[in-house]
Amino acid sequence: MTILKAFLRHPTGMIGLFFLLCVVLLAVSAPWLFPDDPWDMVGAPFQPPLTEGLWLGSDMLGRDVAAGIAHGARISLIIGVISTLTSLTIGVTVGATAGYFGGKVDEIMMRLTELFQTIPGFVLAILLVATLGPKISNVIFAIGIVSWPPLARLTRAEFMRLRGREFVQAAVCQGQRAMTVVLRRILPNAISPIIVTGSLAVASAILIESALSFMGLGDPNLMSWGFMIGAARTVIRQAWWMSVFPGLAILLTVLAINLVGEGLNDVMNPRISRRR
Amino acid sequence: MNLTSRCKKKDDRQALLRLVIVSVNEEEIMNRREFAKLMGVSAAALSGIPLGLTRAAGATKGGTLNTIIQPEPPILVTALNQQQPTLTLGGKIYESLLRYSPDLKPMPGLAQSWEVSPDGLTYTFKLFPNITFHDGKPLTSEDVVFSMTKMLVETHARARAIYSRIAKSETPDRLTVVFTLKAPFAPFLTALDCTTGPIVPKHIYDGSDYRKNPANAQAIGSGPFKLKEWVKGSHVHLVRHDGYYRKDEPYLDEVIYRIIPDAASRSLALEQGKIQLTQWNDIEFYDVARLSKLPNYEVTTKGYEYFAPHQWLELNNRVKPMDDKRFRQAIAHALDLKSMAARVYFGMPKIATGPVSSKTKFYEPDVKRYGYSVEKAKALLDDMGLKPGPDGKRVTLKYLIPPYGEVYQRAGEFIRQSLGRAGIDIQLETTDVGGWADQFSNWDYEMTGNLVYQYGRLFEEAASTIDEAKRQEFYSKVQKILVEDVPVIWMFEAAYPTFIDKRLKNVTSTGVGIHESFSSVYFG
Numbered sequence: 091m092t093i094l095k096a097f098l099r100h101p102t103g104m105i106g107l108f109f110l111l112c113v114v115l116l117a118v119s120a121p122w123l124f125p126d127d128p129w130d131m132v133g134a135p136f137q138p139p140l141t142e143g144l145w146l147g148s149d150m151l152g153r154d155v156a157a158g159i160a161h162g163a164r165i166s167l168i169i170g171v172i173s174t175l176t177s178l179t180i181g182v183t184v185g186a187t188a189g190y191f192g193g194k195v196d197e198i199m200m201r202l203t204e205l206f207q208t209i210p211g212f213v214l215a216i217l218l219v220a221t222l223g224p225k226i227s228n229v230i231f232a233i234g235i236v237s238w239p240p241l242a243r244l245t246r247a248e249f250m251r252l253r254g255r256e257f258v259q260a261a262v263c264q265g266q267r268a269m270t271v272v273l274r275r276i277l278p279n280a281i282s283p284i285i286v287t288g289s290l291a292v293a294s295a296i297l298i299e300s301a302l303s304f305m306g307l308g309d310p311n312l313m314s315w316g317f318m319i320g321a322a323r324t325v326i327r328q329a330w331w332m333s334v335f336p337g338l339a340i341l342l343t344v345l346a347i348n349l350v351g352e353g354l355n356d357v358m359n360p361r362i363s364r365r366r
Numbered sequence: 367m368n369l370t371s372r373c374k375k376k377d378d379r380q381a382l383l384r385l386v387i388v389s390v391n392e393e394e395i396m397n398r399r400e401f402a403k404l405m406g407v408s409a410a411a412l413s414g415i416p417l418g419l420t421r422a423a424g425a426t427k428g429g430t431l432n433t434i435i436q437p438e439p440p441i442l443v444t445a446l447n448q449q450q451p452t453l454t455l456g457g458k459i460y461e462s463l464l465r466y467s468p469d470l471k472p473m474p475g476l477a478q479s480w481e482v483s484p485d486g487l488t489y490t491f492k493l494f495p496n497i498t499f500h501d502g503k504p505l506t507s508e509d510v511v512f513s514m515t516k517m518l519v520e521t522h523a524r525a526r527a528i529y530s531r532i533a534k535s536e537t538p539d540r541l542t543v544v545f546t547l548k549a550p551f552a553p554f555l556t557a558l559d560c561t562t563g564p565i566v567p568k569h570i571y572d573g574s575d576y577r578k579n580p581a582n583a584q585a586i587g588s589g590p591f592k593l594k595e596w597v598k599g600s601h602v603h604l605v606r607h608d609g610y611y612r613k614d615e616p617y618l619d620e621v622i623y624r625i626i627p628d629a630a631s632r633s634l635a636l637e638q639g640k641i642q643l644t645q646w647n648d649i650e651f652y653d654v655a656r657l658s659k660l661p662n663y664e665v666t667t668k669g670y671e672y673f674a675p676h677q678w679l680e681l682n683n684r685v686k687p688m689d690d691k692r693f694r695q696a697i698a699h700a701l702d703l704k705s706m707a708a709r710v711y712f713g714m715p716k717i718a719t720g721p722v723s724s725k726t727k728f729y730e731p732d733v734k735r736y737g738y739s740v741e742k743a744k745a746l747l748d749d750m751g752l753k754p755g756p757d758g759k760r761v762t763l764k765y766l767i768p769p770y771g772e773v774y775q776r777a778g779e780f781i782r783q784s785l786g787r788a789g790i791d792i793q794l795e796t797t798d799v800g801g802w803a804d805q806f807s808n809w810d811y812e813m814t815g816n817l818v819y820q821y822g823r824l825f826e827e828a829a830s831t832i833d834e835a836k837r838q839e840f841y842s843k844v845q846k847i848l849v850e851d852v853p854v855i856w857m858f859e860a861a862y863p864t865f866i867d868k869r870l871k872n873v874t875s876t877g878v879g880i881h882e883s884f885s886s887v888y889f890g
Contacts, residue, residue, distance in 0.1 A: 129783050131780070150709075224795075307796075327656075328653075
């Protein structure tokens with residue numbers, strides 16, 4: 091509760107939250123705002139913004155750019171959230187196991203993490219999607235696979251810090267099972283930095299998805315912002331609005347998530363929040 | 367599997383497909399295509415590139431032609447690979463017995479004259495004297511016989527279908543070739559162009575493994591230009607073949623094919639005057655209208671007469687429900703081709719009525735016309751028992767987007783929306799060039815886009831009849847049957863914008879157009 095109150099007093103965090111809520115609202119209301127399929131060719135091709143019925147203009151096939159952005163918000167947010175949950179699951183599991191058990195287990199887990207950290211993330215994502223095929227499930231999987239190592243290292247560090255604390259040792263001495271100690275004693279105390287990093291990971295997941303779609307590796311059946319920019323790139327000189335508006339949408343969303351993440355960081359970090 | 371063999375396989379498969387399903391759309395002689403220039407801009411300022419020209423009698427000698435090759439070909443030997451970029455580039459390096467006028471009448475190529483016996487069995491060709499290969503060795507009748515009856519029938523699927531009809535070949539002297547066919551075959555004389563019958567040096571290839579011959583890298587032919595340098599990923603540099611057999615030709619000193627994979631960069635190169643010629647899909651359709659306004663280029667759709675490219679939606683008839691004629695007819699009704707031509711291809715192509723191009727000789731206009739009607743499509747689907755599910759979808763099919771450029775993706779998106787209105791749900795799939803060729807040649811697809819060039823080839827019965835009226839009758843009958851049956855959905859008679867620098871002359875002077883040797887091309 092105190093955290094929430096602190097967050098409400100955090101100016102940039104609130105600005106971020108406001109924009110983020112706008113994007114979420116847009117995504118949720120897309121089927122009502124734009125009941126037609128965003129792929130439908132509703133107007134003449136290459137109509138500039140503010141043409142009748144087309145607020146943000148139309149693309150080269152006469153599809154409504156505004157409808158694309160609204161429906162694309164759903165895809166971007168879904169991919170951002172689910173792929174972050176995927177990387178959280180992997181990262182926290184690996185980090186918690188390594189940090190709690192230490193020794194040989196830690197060695198193995200960390201060498202594995204380093205293996206992933208040495209491969210450039212985006213290149214690996216391209217490779218995975220190109221190999222597995224451009225489907226939304228594969229895109230989410232690829233993003234999850236490339237973004238868990240920082241989470242794992244963070245979780246491990248937190249667990250190692252808390253592992254030696256008295257309350258944890260007390261719990262172990264009482265004979266509580268490892269699982270209980272990890273989930274009920276350590277994790278709640280380690281969760282703050284994980285939440286902050288996770289929220290920032292949503293933003294980077296949206297960016298990775300956009301970059302993949304831009305390169306033609308997105309799911310060709312889903313209208314996403316990256317796809318819109320990728321398709322618009324070659325006609326940018328005829329139709330700037332086709333790339334500018336989805337670009338703004340990505341910019342705003344990623345910025346909003348980053349602001350929220352930083353806000354959370356500030357209010358959840360005891361050292362910073364106490365100063366307020 | 368490397369790219370070359372993959373492509374070969376695809377080519378074989380396409381040839382097979384053409385033989386099995388498509389062979390009726392073959393016709394060897396096509397009427398003059400009544401193409402109007404897309405636009406006629408008045409002559410205006412030309413971009414000032416120093417060309418280093420010297421005036422000679424008739425045509426100007428010298429100069430460098432910069433153009434585009436897209437995508438980069440895997441090899442330049444047209445006898446071994448028949449992908450479009452290979453043919454475009456290889457046409458300058460390898461020549462064949464004949465060339466063809468825009469109305470597809472044979473013209474002298476390597477052969478200066480020819481005779482056909484009255485029974486249509488014996489063809490006698492007289493070669494020009496003094497033809498040399500790029501390595502300086504003379505080209506003789508032996509090379510012609512070796513190329514056409516030994517090498518090409520092994521390496522070139524389309525050539526095999528035609529030249530394997532040669533029963534006997536003789537070389538009475540160094541400049542005379544006599545081919546005797548197994549049976550009369552009317553299209554023979556129109557299948558001797560540089561993409562079908564490139565003449566290769568016997569002294570290099572005879573007895574070797576053609577595909578592994580180290581000379582493939584140098585690509586030694588007898589064409590007006592020889593390979594100087596090929597910097598992978600950058601450009602292919604061709605220079606004048608000084609020993610060329612035609613007086614004064616070639617006029618150009620150099621031809622440089624630049625490899626520019628990005629569509630926007632290609633358009634930019636054209637705008638900046640860095641290139642003087644584009645072909646096929648080099649300029650994407652959406653850019654044509656804008657770039658047509660450039661004052662120093664002429665835009666034409668001529669020069670594709672020999673190929674008369676047809677575009678269609680390929681349905682794998684081995685997969686249910688596409689084995690049902692009613693389903694295929696429903697698709698033919700559900701596709702809004704008029705709107706597709708306007709939106710995806712910006713009005714460039716003409717809607718095809720059937721397998722035969724309206725620009726070719728044995729075209730039959732009196733076939734079933736489907737026309738756009740979602741209602742008719744739904745009625746046919748209802749009739750089949752394909753009722754809409756709770757989500758409105760009757761059936762879900764996969765469409766494999768050919769990986770040859772953005773316009774194919776837009777076409778896929780259009781087809782998905784169009785068929786979706788009739789309850790046919792399309793899931794788009796993307797893949798790379800090799801993957802597409804593999805899936806396509808292994809029948810591992812449901813629907814995909816396809817583009818097939820209608821070269822002069824065979825439909826046995828009609829081809830072996832010399833009576834023109836009988837041939838028309840036969841071709842008309844087959845067209846009617848095929849259009850009723852719609853094994854594939856014929857969509858468009860494709861047209862491609864060729865941007866030509868106004869100083870550049872004779873580019874589309876023959877029906878083979880941009881695949882032609884360019885020996886008579888010059889800067890005026």
